[in-house]
Amino acid sequence: MNLVCRDVAVEYSCGTQAVRPVDGLDLEVSSGELVLLMGPSGCGKSSLLSMLAGILRPLRGRISVDGLEVTRLAGGRLTDYRRHRVGVVFQAFNLVPSLTAAENVEIPLRAAGRGRRQSRKRARELLEQLGLGDRCSHRPGALSGGQQQRVAIARALALDPPLLLADEPTAHLDREQVGRVAHLLREIADDGRTVVVATHDDRIVRLADRTISLDGAARAYSRTMTKPVASSTRAAARARSAPSSGAARASLVSSTVVPSSSV
Secondary structure (H helix, E strand, C coil), X not given: CEEEXXXXXXXEEECCEEEEEEEEEEEEEECCCXXXXXXXXXXXXXXXXXXXXXXXXCCEEEEEECCEEHHHCCHHHHHHHHHHCEEEECCCCCCCCCCCHHHHHHHHHHHCCCCHHHHHHHHHHHHHHCCCHHHCCCCHHHCCHHHHHHHHHHHHCCCCCCEEEEECCCCCCCHHHHHHHHHHHHHHHHCXXXXXXXXXXXXXXXXXXXXXXXXXXXXXXXXXXXXXXXXXXXXXXXXXXXXXXXXXXXXXXXXEEECCCCC
């Protein structure tokens, strides 16, 4: 699977100004890669994930997945993309508290028209693979944060999407749980999927193939002007590569720093 972004920008209204946390992003990610989006709050990490998921439409630019131009999809074709081509792991888990772990994983399967028996079998298989076979009948309130995160990941993988997006997947976890979830994301990528993660957590950097660092230098544009009226004093884009010494994955981890004003 090949994910490609070209000149992508997103814009939000802020009073009389339009703020662009992402403005001109070019990015390519291939199958088997675990790529981290890093940077301060407000730099556009979650916005970028939402655009990749087809939830948020960019102001301009093109996003394609295996040649399918996501930015041009609408109606049933967009629904089909969201359902079958991409899985999303939300920062707050977004599990239904009244349903068991297995029932939460079944949700996308039933929505896609799978039968109850088939959905239940698939959900249990995924939970067992993620070490939660003995927690299938537990509701979210009876699970730890790390267990809830793994249920959320199982739900995102239910329809076997080639692209997995995760928004701050370790934000609410302790050190031990962070390690388990980080290694799980690495294993998912090694299984041939493309995994893109927005995170502040540098503890998982050593397991990634690349990090894309957004510097938070968003520009504000007047609604009546075409030129930027405010900009950051941060330096222009720079790229650097650094080897990873992590024992879990002896590979080159490259880090690209991209000002959000030109992202």
